[in-house]
Amino acid sequence: MTRPSRALIDIQALRRNYRLARELHGGRALAVLKANAYGHGAVACARALGSAADGFAVAFLDEAIQLRQAGIEGPILVLEGCFTQAELVEAHANNCWVAVHQEEQLRALEQAPSQIRGIHAWLKFDSGMRRAGFPLALANTAAQRLQSCEAVSRMTLMTHFARADERDSQATARQIAAFDTATAGISAERSLANSAGLLAWPAARRDWARPGILLYGADPLPGSPSALSPVMTLESEVFAVRELQAGDALGYGAHYVAAVPRRVGLVAIGYADGYPRTVPQGTPVMVGAHRTQIIGRVSMDMLTIDLTDVPSEGVGSKVELWGKNIPVNDVASAVGTIGYELLCHVQRVPRIYEDAIAAA
Template identity: 65%
Template sequence: MSRPSKAIIDLAALRHNYATARRIHGGRVLATLKANAYGHGSVACAKALEPMADGLAVAFLEEALALRRADVSSPILILEGCFSAAELKEAHAQGCWVVVHHEAQLRALEEAAQPVRDMNVWLKLDSGMGRAGFPVEHAQAAYARLHACPQVGAVTLMSHLASADEPDKDQTARQLAAFDAATAGLPGPQSLANSAGLLAWPAARRDWARPGILLFGADPMPGGQHGLKPVMTLQSEVFAVRELRAGQSLGYGGRFVADAPCRVGLVAVGYADGYPRSVADGTPVAIDGLRSRIIGRVSMDMLTVDLTALPHAGIGSVVELWGASVSVHEVAMAAGTIAYELLCHVQRVPREHVGLDADRPATARGIRQTREDCL
C-alpha cells in the first residue's frame, strides 16, 4: 500500500475562479502560474485554463519553457523579464512577452538583433512599492526608448500594487495616482491589478489583470466573499492510533500534555510534505469530514491529531489538512504566515488533478496526475 497522502487539485474550481476574475475585472486576464502554479502543477493548470484564458504569466523563462515543452501555446508573460541577451533571444523565439523593469534589461533590448517589429514588451514602473520598476519620473523616457527599438511591436504599461489587500490604507490610491500621472499621454494598454487589486480596487481594473492567488481559491481580501472555490485539498489518512494517559506528553519537546485520557491519530503527512511545522496545538483539521485539531509538534513525515471526540475515527480515516472544510488561510494564520507560502511549499506528495471532463480520465486528456515536483 502506498503512502496515503496527496494533494487533490480541482481543475473545475480553477476554471470557475478564472471565470470569476474575468467577470469582476471586465478586461483581459492573465492567469499567473508562477512557482509551479503556486504548488498546484503548472502544466495541468495551464492546460485546463488554455481554452478560456487570455494568456498566462510566469516568473522567469524556464517556467515558460516548461509550458512550451508541454505544448502550451497561449501567450506567456515573463514577469521578472530576462536575465541575459541569450534569454531575451530565446523568449522571443518562444513567442513570450517580456517585462522590462530596469536599465540593463532596456539596454539589452535596444542591442538585440531582432529584425522583425513583433516583440510584446511590458514596461514596469515603480509607482510606490519600491521593489522593481523604473522610477515614475523616468516613465516617458523609457517608453520613448522602447518605441524606438525596431524589434518592439507593442508596449503595455504596468505596475505592481503593494498593499491592495489592505483596503484601509491609502497606499494603493497613491500608487494609482502616481502611475496615472507618469503615464499621462502614453498610448497603449495598461495593467495594474493583482488578485487583491482586481477584487477590491475598481480603479485598478485596466486593460489587463494579473491574478495569482485568487485563481487557487484563496481570497486575499479580509473576509472576502467573492465566490471563489478552493482548488487544492491537502489530504492524508490516520495510519495508527494511540491512547494517552492524563499527564502524558506527546511528540518532540513534549509540547502537548494530555489533561485527560486522549485518543491520538498518527497522520501520514509532515513538514517535508509542505505542512508547516510552526502550527500550534489546536490548529484545525477535518477527520472524516468532522473538525478536530492538531496536538503535538508537526514532524518531518507525520503529525498527530485528537480523536478523543470522534469515537468512530481510526485507522483509514481521511484527514483534510486544508481544502473545503479547513481553509488554507486558517492554517496559514496558525503558522504565522500566508496562504501563498503554504501552497507553494507543497512537495513530495503526489498531485491528483480532477474535475475536468469527469467522464474521461485525466491521462486521456494529457494531464499528468502524479507528482509534479519539477518544472
C-alpha cells in the same frame, strides 16, 4: 500500501475562479502560473485553462519554457523579464512576452540582434512598491525609448501594488493616481491589478489583469466574503491510533502532555510534505466529517490529531489539512504567514487532478 497523502486539485474550481476574475475585471486576464502555479502544477493548470485564458504569466524564463515544451501555445508573459541578452534571444525564440523594469533590460532591447523582432514588451513602473520598475519621473522617456526599439512591436504599461490587500489603506489609491498622472500621455494598454487589486480596487481594472492567488481559491483579502472556490485539498489518512493517559507526553520535545486521557490519531503527512512544522496546538483539521485539531509537534513524515471526541473515526479515516472545509488562510494565519507560502511549499505528495483534461 501506497502512502495516502495527496493534494487533490479541483480543475473545475480553477476554471470558475478564472472566469470570476475575468468577469469582475471586465477585460483580459493573464493567469499567473509562477512557482509551479503556486504549488498546483503549472503545466496541468495551463492545460486546464487552455484557450479560455487570455494568456499566462510566470516569474522567469525557465518557467515559460517548461510550458512551451509541454505544448502550451497561448501568450506567456515573463514577469521578471530577461536577465541576459542570451535570455532575450531565447524568450523571442519561444514567443514570450517580456517585462522591462530596469535600464539593463531596456538597453538589451535597444541593442537586440537583427533576428529579434515582434517582441511584446511590458514596461513596468514603480508607483510606490519601491521594488522593481522604472521611476515614474522617467515614464515618458522610457516609453519613447522602448517604442523606438526595432525589436519591439507592442508595448503594455504595468505597475504592481504594495498594499492592495488592505482595503482601509489609501496607499493603492495613491499608486493608481501616480501611475495615471505619469503615463497620461502614453498611448499603450495598461495592467495594474493583481489578485487583491482586482477584487478590492475597481479603479485598477484596465486592459489586462494579472490574477494569481485568487485563481487557486485562497482569498488575498482574508476575512472578506468570497465567491472563490478552493482548488487544492491537502489530505491524508489516519494510519494508527494511540491511547494517552493523563501525564503522557506526545512526540518530540514532550511538546504536548495529556491533562486527561486522550485518543490520538497518527496522520501520514508532515513538514517534508509542506505542512508547516510550526502550527500551534489546536490548529483545525477535518477527520471524516468532523472538525478536530492538531496536538503535539508536526514531524517530518507524520503529525498527530485529537480523536478523543470523534470515536467513529480511526484507522483509514480521511484527514483534510486544508481545502474546502479548512481554509488554507486559517492554517497560514496560525503560523504567522500567508496562504501563498503554504501552497507553494507543497511537495513530495502526488497531485491528483480531478479533471481528465489536466491529468495527462
